[in-house]
Amino acid sequence: MRDQELSLVASVCRYPEWVAPTTYPYPRSYHCQAGKNFENPTQPYRIDEPALSAYTTSMIRILVIEDETEIASFLRRGLSLEGYQVDVAFDGTRGLELAATIDYDLIVLDLMLPGVDGFEVARRLRADSNVPIIMLTARDAVRDRVAGLEAGADDYLVKPFAFEELLARIRAQLRRRQAAQSQDVLRFANLTLDTRSREVRIGERRVELTAKEYDLLELFMRHPNQVLTRDIIYDRVWNYDFGGESNILEVYVRYLRQKLEANGEPRLIHTVRSVGYILREE
Ligand code: CA
Numbered sequence: 001m002r003d004q005e006l007s008l009v010a011s012v013c014r015y016p017e018w019v020a021p022t023t024y025p026y027p028r029s030y031h032c033q034a035g036k037n038f039e040n041p042t043q044p045y046r047i048d049e050p051a052l053s054a055y056t057t058s059m060i061r062i063l064v065i066e067d068e069t070e071i072a073s074f075l076r077r078g079l080s081l082e083g084y085q086v087d088v089a090f091d092g093t094r095g096l097e098l099a100a101t102i103d104y105d106l107i108v109l110d111l112m113l114p115g116v117d118g119f120e121v122a123r124r125l126r127a128d129s130n131v132p133i134i135m136l137t138a139r140d141a142v143r144d145r146v147a148g149l150e151a152g153a154d155d156y157l158v159k160p161f162a163f164e165e166l167l168a169r170i171r172a173q174l175r176r177r178q179a180a181q182s183q184d185v186l187r188f189a190n191l192t193l194d195t196r197s198r199e200v201r202i203g204e205r206r207v208e209l210t211a212k213e214y215d216l217l218e219l220f221m222r223h224p225n226q227v228l229t230r231d232i233i234y235d236r237v238w239n240y241d242f243g244g245e246s247n248i249l250e251v252y253v254r255y256l257r258q259k260l261e262a263n264g265e266p267r268l269i270h271t272v273r274s275v276g277y278i279l280r281e282e
Pocket of ligand 1: 066067068110111112113
């Protein structure tokens with residue numbers, strides 16, 4: 001079990017040297033998820049490609065509505081280890097309360113709940129939200145599955161289920177949601193970037209960018225407030241590794257800043273020393 005858990009932590013962290021068996025699983029996995037450099041707290045944390053996806057994952061909030069405490073705590077633990085932020089409600093009413101106040105990315109909803117049952121919860125959620133719902137049901141009757149889907153569930157899983165299967169279905173739903181949400185026009189602060197026309201504006205001012213400058217800015221705007229390492233940027237924008245010797249990235253960041261700050265606009269692309277860059281407001 002320990003090895004299995006360790007691999008779960010590693011899959012959250014993807015930073016094997018950060019996951020020392022002697023200190024498993026805390027505080028290292030926690031610090032990794034929280035994006036802190038626990039080795040040297042005064043230094044900015046390192047984040048590379050796999051860790052970036054984990055970092056992104058940890059921003060994803062999942063609500064589990066399940067009255068069986070054992071299953072609920074199993075799900076809370078398993079999903080947390082996968083890097084998701086998990087809240088648990090033990091009945092439908094509490095679940096609806098939480099869903100009304102927190103903007104969840106996905107809801108795992110048990111069908112058989114005391115009080116307001118899963119069908120009713122799904123119907124009420126659907127009244128004003130398109131949050132993905134995966135319904136858990138102990139019954140395999142076609143009637144129940146159909147009713148669940150008609151009530152607004154996006155997918156269902158029959159208990160007992162393999163945790164890996166739930167994970168796969170969660171990922172599938174999140175991908176669908178992400179695709180639906182991926183907008184044509186990206187906005188950050190007073191920046192807008194139209195991915196169809198490749199037009200960039202800061203406020204009302206049109207900014208003319210070269211192809212690479214545009215690609216670089218689009219990468220930043222798709223990952224606002226996240227540290228992007230030089231390696232990630234080289235990989236995504238130039239599609240290969242320059243090896244750390246090149247200063248081409250610094251040159252392009254300088255061009256971008258000059259164009260974005262030409263009228264004295266506040267800086268949005270900030271240097272994270274010895275790591276990379278971040279798009280954020282001061
Ligand atoms: Ca139940």
